[in-house]
Amino acid sequence: MLDLTMTINGAAATSTTWSTVVDPATEEPVGRVPDCTPEQLDDAMTAAQNAFPAWAADLEQRRAAMEACAVALDHAAEELGELTTREQGMPLTVAVASARGAASSFRRYAALELPTETVQNDESALVRIERRPVGVVAAIKPWNFPLGMAIGTIAPAFRAGCPVVVKPSPFTPLATLRLGEILRDHLPPGVLTVVSGGDDLGRAMTSHPVPRAISFTGSVAAGRSVNIAAAADLKRVLLELGGNDPAIVLDDVDPATVAESLFWPTFSNAGQICKAIKRLYVPESMHEEIVEALAERARAVRVGRGTEPSVEMGPINNRPQYERVRELVAEAVDGGATVAAGGTAPDGPGLFFEPTVLTDLADDARIIEEEQFGPALPVLPYSDVAEAVRKANATNFGLGASVWSNDPLRAAAVATQLEAGTVWVNTHGPIGSTAPFQGVKSSGLGSANGIWSVYAFTDIRTVYQARSGANVYQAPEAVATTTELGTEG
Missing domain, CATH: 3.40.309.10 (Aldehyde Dehydrogenase; Chain A, domain 2)
Incomplete structure (x- = not known):
């Protein structure tokens, strides 16, 4: 029986109550995980919010940290693969490959460049469109590919400049909690939080005032509930839901x-x-x-x-x-x-x-x-x-x-x-590392994979720079025109 810890503010965290994880191949217990309390969730969100400004401000720091994470995951691939097989059931070769893929994801996203688009460059103004990190991301992940699905949010969110608070499925929390234990030595406190618990914890994360984006993978019914809860604070949602x-x-x-x-x-x-x-x-x-x-x-x-x-x-x-x-x-x-x-x-x-x-x-x-x-x-x-x-x-x-x-x-x-x-x-399933992946109708909102995953955790910022000597202030009639067009802020 393994006892694993949560990662909150860069340190190990346990709880007064624990849940047991079973091996689906035997239905015998394989580990215990702490049940995150409401107070611990508040502490986790506060730590993530406090970590956000410095993490967002320094791209080179993020890239160096993501490379350190990749090296650590390379070394831990066999261990993480075995944990995944014991809690999820998939063949060990597949589980180890998923762990090695997590290391590759950190390197791939760290290397991505986010383009700044120039939409105007003339005698009156230079206008640029930038991507800025949205803030703390809350990630609620499923049991079918626990490690891969967690990294699928963590790596692009880190590249965008966002701290992540992740909750794995209560059926498969072991490998993700161990991920937090391994990576917390390579990241500033609060940048990566891993908490464990059931549906009540997921609902608390979705409705918590700190996160500015919710990344959820699961059923259509649960995705609707996440979307409704997130709407109260106008949070960004990325939903990967069911498929038939x-x-x-x-x-x-x-x-x-x-x-x-x-x-x-x-x-x-x-x-x-x-x-x-x-x-x-x-x-x-x-x-x-x-x-x-x-x-x-x-x-x-x-x-x-x-x-x-x-x-x-x-x-x-x-x-x-x-x-x-x-x-x-x-x-x-x-x-x-x-x-x-x-x-x-x-x-x-x-x-x-x-x-x-x-x-x-x-x-x-x-x-x-x-x-x-x-x-x-x-x-x-x-x-x-x-x-x-x-x-x-x-x-x-x-x-x-x-x-x-x-x-x-x-x-x-x-x-x-x-x-x-x-x-x-003439194939079914492969996406590659550069194409977007998304559902239509009830199968999801937003696009994942590649640069689209990073965009999901950013806001657009327009930078309008008036040229020297240009008429900076509009005449009254010009203001009226833009108001009629609906462009006045």
């Missing part, structure tokens, strides 16, 4: 080849990825072949504890999500769906669920209409592409979507009809 991503296969592919390419974009991390494929639309003429190819691949997957060599898929992370996936699959089967592969939990302890391929589903099955966020894929036949596009778009979600074809131009033409923040052709 469709993939459309066109009729010119080889069924076996495309099934292999579709499999891991669906079942990586036991399907617990917002942008994973959640619905698969295939032509009626090759439906049976694709279903069987996916089912054969699913039956070959080694499901087990993430620390075991050669395991490809770990457990579902927590009991509520495990029960939800089981319920959605059972409801589909009760409604007439056929289980081509999987559909049950293996014998033994742990929250394991076999990779599941479903067919013959009713159009209104919940596993089609809702995000399952687990290792279960409905495969749905279509008669023409227009029908597939219509059904793919018939959702309040709009995170990602993909189209698969031997003709990339044909696939791209279909992809442009899909209502999603990101569309892929």
Whole structure:
């Protein structure tokens, strides 16, 4: 049993009450974490606010500190990866890669330049547009990729000049708390705060008067609540919410080849990825072949504890999500769906669920209409592409979507009809380090990744510099004109 500490004002912090974290592969306790009190949260926010002016003012200091953080994370990658696997369940190789990616993120964002745009440069004025840090950022992060999701806010916020107060999911707080323990020796006090607790703590962070921006990743329902609470203080919000991503296969592919390419974009991390494929639309003429190819691949997957060599898929992370996936699959089967592969939990302890391929589903099955966020894929036949596009778009979600074809131009033409923040052709999931990632409709607000992540934590400032000898003060008639145009402040 590990006992980890929070990081508040650059120092270790415990509490009078503690919560236990369990390993989803065994459902046995693996660690304890302190429950942040309201008084500790106030102290954390005050420390972050006090750290803001100096942190925002010195870019070179921030870059040096971020490099020191990257070096520390390189050294701790194995430790952080093991913690992640024990609390989240993912294969150890994936968890260690996520930790190494965190170090790379610090270096990448530290090197980013924020351009100053000149919009006017003539005899009357020089007008520049600058980006200034918004202030303290409160980050509330999920359990599917705990370390990567935390760094996805911390690194760009640091580059912008913002201190961060981060709360990991109560299901997966260990690696993030350890992150705070490691990095607090390399950062000024208050710049990085890591607190632990449940939903009440998240609500307190969102409504707290200090943060000027909220970064939240989670369900649509929770995202709406965050947005409403943040509106009271006109806080900036960056919401990455759910996805029910469709993939459309066109009729010119080889069924076996495309099934292999579709499999891991669906079942990586036991399907617990917002942008994973959640619905698969295939032509009626090759439906049976694709279903069987996916089912054969699913039956070959080694499901087990993430620390075991050669395991490809770990457990579902927590009991509520495990029960939800089981319920959605059972409801589909009760409604007439056929289980081509999987559909049950293996014998033994742990929250394991076999990779599941479903067919013959009713159009209104919940596993089609809702995000399952687990290792279960409905495969749905279509008669023409227009029908597939219509059904793919018939959702309040709009995170990602993909189209698969031997003709990339044909696939791209279909992809442009899909209502999603990101569309892929002949792949699904990769973003890279320079492209923005965002949802439309109910899948989110704001853009993450690359320079867009930094912009999310900045305000625009216009600097208007009158030229020497220019008429600095406007005549009364000019003032009236600008007022009519709505440009007077």
